[in-house]
Amino acid sequence: MLQRTDFYIDGAWMAPLGPDHIEVVNPATEQVVGVVAQGTAADVDLAVAAARRAFETYGQSTVDDRVALLSAVIDGYTARLDEIAATISAEMGAPITFARQAQAASLIGQFARAIETLRKYELEAPLSGSVTVRREPIGVAGLITAWNWPLNLIAGKLAYALAAGCTVVLKPSEVAPLSAMLLAEVIHEAAVPAGVFNLVNGDGATVGQSISAHPDIDMISFTGSTRAGILIAKTAADSVKRVHQELGGKSANIILPDADHATTVAAGVRRAFKNSGQSCQAPTRMLVHRSRYAEALEHARTTAESIRYGDPADPATEMGPVVSALQFERVQAVIRSGIEQGARVVTGGLGRPEDVETGWFVRPTIFGDVDNSMTIAREEIFGPVLPIIPYDSEDEAVAIANDTRYGLANYIQSADRAHALTLVPRLRSGRVYVNTVDATETAPFGGYKQSGNGREEGEFGLEEYLETKAVITG
Incomplete structure (x- = not known):
């Protein structure tokens, strides 16, 4: 049983500020296979403050710096692929062959694609004789993800947020959070700068709500149900933050x-x-x-x-x-x-x-x-x-x-x-x-209608985490 009742905040594992815990149940055996802490609004505050501090430096990092960071994560993750696949299988029931070949391996593909995209993308380009357009990281990104593809959904957001120069506060699904904890270990071992990546476990009503409403988070990227997406958008509206959503489907x-x-x-x-x-x-x-x-x-x-x-x-x-x-x-x-x-x-x-x-x-x-x-x-x-x-x-x-x-x-x-x-x-x-x-x-x-707004993956995914700045010279 994997028992990780701490959070990853500001480059270190920190004890939660609340007393509650969440049990993770293997759906094939109906047995508890893990325990994580239930976060509070105060835990989110600490994570956001760390991400905000880190953005002052990481937001100015170079493309080469970010490529090196993403590559280090791939290397550390690949070395633990079998362990991560077994964890995904235990927490959400995916068959082990599918967990290894698709569920776990998908993160490697997402990060590799983000590296390729970042290397080719023009972050600064002339528009006319006196105007240059710069694309700059939006700031602190709050990532809220679902349980059905626990690491693929995280990777499709995290890889591009980091590639853009954003810092991150992640809330993985409380139903299948164990593989995300292993990813946090990989990120720590890859020497990602303190505060660039932060993880707080918990449910949507507490941690998800706190992330969505937080005035120091600049954007939300959410994957989940349309019902939850509507609530997140309403909560985020008071602080006029960008909201990117990948919601339901009936293809x-x-x-x-x-x-x-x-x-x-x-x-x-x-x-x-x-x-x-x-x-x-x-x-x-x-x-x-x-x-x-x-x-x-x-x-x-x-x-x-x-x-x-x-x-x-x-x-x-x-x-x-x-x-x-x-x-x-x-x-x-x-x-x-x-x-x-x-x-x-x-x-x-x-x-x-x-x-x-x-x-x-x-x-x-x-x-x-x-x-x-x-x-x-x-x-x-x-x-x-x-x-x-x-x-x-x-x-x-x-x-x-x-x-x-x-x-x-x-x-x-x-x-x-x-x-x-x-x-x-x-x-x-x-x-x-x-x-x-x-x-x-x-x-x-990404989707039309109530399947959400915005896009993930490739240059479209990178642009979700970028702001546009016009520089006009005289």
Whole structure:
């Protein structure tokens, strides 16, 4: 059990100012695997003050200084990759192979991409004969992240904040904070200057609220639910700080009639159920032409039933549990709503798999006969549940895809790539994947509508942490 009841503030591990603690539960075993402290507003004050002091120096650092810092973090992190992967698997249930190859390894890719971006980015450039434009770090960044990709979500913010010259106060999710504590150890061992990176654990109502409202924090970058994002934006408004948000999604996967359905349906199901369905840009609504609907349901059924779920410590396991008892109950409630509203369970359904007695495992579930007005088609489920919706024309498919409050991603599958691309301008989302379901770190990431604002990754991610200054000379 990992017991870290201190916070990383001003380059040192400091005892919390409050008495409360948070237990971290392994969702596969239902056993406590770690304990962290519950922070207070006073802990946040100390972290912000340290970040503010450090910014006076770090904000003036050179590109070479920042590249060296980011590189040192990569080196230290890589040396502990297996330990970090095992910790992620224990705290949120990711299968160990997936935890190592995707969850843990993603931080290395994010930091490497930030280094590449920083080296190429023009932080100062002439605009006209008398005007030069400088891009300067915004200041102290408050980072608030979710549990479903605990280090990838941190890395997509932290790497670019540090690359920009910002100092940071991080609140990782209280559900899966243990891997973030290991990252803080790596950062300390990499000799990152005191106060540049600070970590305070705690819940959203206390630590998240304090970070969002703090007058000495210059921007908030948040990943989580739309509901929480709205509260953060309202709290941050009083101090007129910048707010960047990556929120929920309900992405449509439009499979056109000419696509190879055996391949595309199987790939869509596996992508939707990756990470136990707990990914915001996963293709969680599959749209299939009515002429091939029965065929698609059968391909989806056989694919879902072939997924190997079970012990996350087994390298052969493909799907683990959802993250908590609370999340299990939420997913069960949505499955129940689908049944009550008239959708047909093609495979899966309520309860744990029959051969599972312990852990928050959800039966891989496919729904047919789905209408886009049903709860299973409108709400972000965050579990291995996929509704498949029939359509009669491309216009109807596009209308169904856009008929959501979210706009994070959409997917199109077709044998005719050129034709598929003609649908892209009609889809209201921050990303559109054409003939692929594979995620990437090289494209800007963020959404339309209630999926948030701003972008992460690459030069778009770097610019979130930069201010624009015009220098006019006479």
